[in-house]
Amino acid sequence: xxxxxxxxxxxxxxxxxxxxxxxxxxxxxxxxxxxxxxxxxxxxxxxxxxxxxxxxxxxxxxxxxxxxxxxxxxxxxxxxxxxxxxxxxxxxxxxxxxxxxxxxxxxxxxxxxxxxxxxxxxxxxxxxxxxxxxxxxxxxxxxxxxxxxxxxxxxxxxxxxxxxxxxxxxxxxxxxxxxxxxxxxxxxxxxxxxxxxxxxxxxxxxxxxxxxxxxxxxxxxxxxxxxxxxxxxxxxxxxxxxxxxxxxxxxxxxxxxxxxxxxxxxxxxxxxxxxxxxxxxxxxxxxxxxxxxxxxxxxxxxxxxxxxxxxxxxxxxxxxxxxxxxxxxxxxxxxxxxxxxxxxxxxxxxxxxxxxxxxxxxxxxxxxxxxxxxxxxxxxxxxxxxxx
Numbered sequence: 001x002x003x004x005x006x007x008x009x010x011x012x013x014x015x016x017x018x019x020x021x022x023x024x025x026x027x028x029x030x031x032x033x034x035x036x037x038x039x040x041x042x043x044x045x046x047x048x049x050x051x052x053x054x055x056x057x058x059x060x061x062x063x064x065x066x067x068x069x070x071x072x073x074x075x076x077x078x079x080x081x082x083x084x085x086x087x088x089x090x091x092x093x094x095x096x097x098x099x100x101x102x103x104x105x106x107x108x109x110x111x112x113x114x115x116x117x118x119x120x121x122x123x124x125x126x127x128x129x130x131x132x133x134x135x136x137x138x139x140x141x142x143x144x145x146x147x148x149x150x151x152x153x154x155x156x157x158x159x160x161x162x163x164x165x166x167x168x169x170x171x172x173x174x175x176x177x178x179x180x181x182x183x184x185x186x187x188x189x190x191x192x193x194x195x196x197x198x199x200x201x202x203x204x205x206x207x208x209x210x211x212x213x214x215x216x217x218x219x220x221x222x223x224x225x226x227x228x229x230x231x232x233x234x235x236x237x238x239x240x241x242x243x244x245x246x247x248x249x250x251x252x253x254x255x256x257x258x259x260x261x262x263x264x265x266x267x268x269x270x271x272x273x274x275x276x277x278x279x280x281x282x283x284x285x286x287x288x289x290x291x292x293x294x295x296x297x298x299x300x301x302x303x304x305x306x307x308x309x310x311x312x313x314x315x316x317x318x319x320x321x322x323x324x325x326x327x328x329x330x331x332x333x334x335x336x337x338x339x340x341x342x343x344x345x346x347x348x349x350x351x352x353x354x355x356x357x358x359x360x361x362x363x364x365x366x367x368x369x370x371x372x373x374x375x376x377x378x379x380x381x382x383x384x385x386x387x388x
Contacts, residue, residue, distance in 0.1 A: 039065045040076070043223045045216060047199070049084070049164075052191045054208035054229055055201045056236050057218035063201045066218065067091055067167050070199065085164025085197075086114050090154050099143035103134055103153055106142055110157045124160050131186070132156035152179060159186050165197045166190060184211055205233050206290040237289045237329060244352045252344045254313075258332045258352050265320040265354075269334065272313040277338035282316055287331045287348065288371045294330070295323060295372070323372040325354045330371075 040062045047053055055063050068074040070081060071089035088110075097106045107128055111121035129135055132153040134145075142150060158166060168187065188211055191198045202208055208215070208229065215232025217225035225235045245257035255270040267284060285296035297318075331351045336344040358373040 038221050040069070040221045043218075043221075044079075045223060045226045047197060047214070049197055050191065050195045051214050052187075052198045052212040053200065053214045053216060054212035054232070055199060055216045055218065056203075056205065056208060056232065058240075060220070061218040062221040063218055064091065064169055065221075066216075067169055067199065067201060070165075071167050083165060086162075087165045087167060088114060088158040088161060088163035089167035089169075090151075090158045091167070091169040097142050097150070097154065100141055102139045102141055103132075103145070104138045106153070107157055111161050114161050114163060116161060121161070124162070128153075128156045128160045131160065131182075148179070155183055155186075159183075159190055163196070165199070167199045169201045170203060180207075187211055204291055205236075206292060209233055209290065233290075240329070240351060244350060246350060253334070253336050253346065256332075256334060256346070256350060258350050260352065260354050260357060263321075263324070263357050265325075267316075267318040267320065267332070269316040269318075269336070270313070271316070271336060279339040281335075281337055281339075283335045284318075285333045286325075287333065289329055291331075291348075292371075294325070298335075322375060324358045324375075326358055326371050326373060327355050328371060329353055 043062075043066065055066065057063050065074070067089065068091060069076050070083070071087055071091065072081075072083075073089070073091070098109060101109060107125060108118065108121055111118075111124075129138060132149075132155075134149055134153050137145065137149065142153070145153070155168075158168075166187065168183075184207055187198050187200065190196045191211075198211070200208065200212060212229045215225070215227065215229040216223060217232050217236050219239075224239070225232050244259045245255070247255045252273060253269060253271050255268075257266070257268040259266060269282065279300075281299045283296065283298035283300070286294045288294050329351060330353075331348045333347045334344075334349060335342055335346075
């Protein structure tokens with residue numbers, strides 16, 4: 001268990017109160033109370049050597065707190081953690097690095113913290129630098145690094161200094177797509193080829209499914225599921241609350257609705273503006289259960305729209321007839337803005353269910369993979385007819 005609490009604020013006292021304090025009743029009840037929140041409660045699991053464990057859950061579920069406890073950065077309020085081997089963790093940008101030291105010095109510092117000798121670190125040094133792609137900046141203090149450079153070097157150090165346990169939070173999202181793919185490949189090599197244990201937190205369920213063989217599902221600080229990764233992802237997806245419409249206060253976008261109507265989708269967006277938008281635009285992306293983008297559209301692809309008047313209010317209604325989605329749960333992200341400036345961005349703001357949008361005459365979904373049903377015009381030219 002890990003408890004987050006707010007210490008009671010100290011009240012200013014008068015001289016009279018200070019002088020009277022030694023004579024006050026000791027059993028007097030304190031007027032201030034401590035607010036407490038259990039970030040983790042009753043979480044218990046075992047990870048075998050060589051396991052690749054994906055930790056999934058909604059924001060605020062306790063994933064990052066769990067990794068901090070496992071990395072010995074934070075001590076649990078109650079309970080214990082038993083670890084067999086050295087732990088290298090990459091939890092957030094800047095963790096484990098001294099900002100005033102250079103990249104070169106931080107590599108040796110991290111290796112020393114892991115208990116490695118200088119010779120062992122030197123043997124791995126060139127591999128770390130090549131993987132991180134920061135050769136030109138090795139002798140620059142890391143406080144001058146961009147967040148992407150920071151993460152590249154931090155991951156390279158954590159993965160190449162041969163820890164028995166590698167703990168990675170969703171900090172990899174800071175890097176570009178190419179480096180994320182490179183990191184996933186390295187984590188797979190570290191676990192599968194070298195037999196090391198990996199704990200990986202990510203909202204990218206496809207990455208979790210590809211890399212991990214075990215999973216933990218957290219919800220409001222409690223462990224809801226522990227087991228094979230495919231079952232864990234299905235459990236997480238099937239236990240999410242559907243929110244097909246949402247009202248927002250004090251936002252440019254005031255209300256959003258996305259739902260299936262017969263054999264098509266309807267997306268409705270209410271907006272209210274207090275300034276003129278010279279080139280207003282609205283864009284959306286639909287994602288599948290593994291957070292893969294399925295399709296999207298933007299009004300910028302249309303002829304230039306008329307500027308929306310200041311303090312105006314209105315409603316956009318999009319009828320989406322194609323593509324047809326197969327049964328499942330999907331999520332929606334939207335953007336509303338002016339030209340190149342975004343005034344409202346809602347990532348995965350809604351989730352919605354599709355059921356029966358695609359109909360088949362025979363068995364449902366015969367040998368079909370994916371999430372959409374394409375519009376196919378079949379044409380056959382018979383060059384040789386078979387006689388009955």
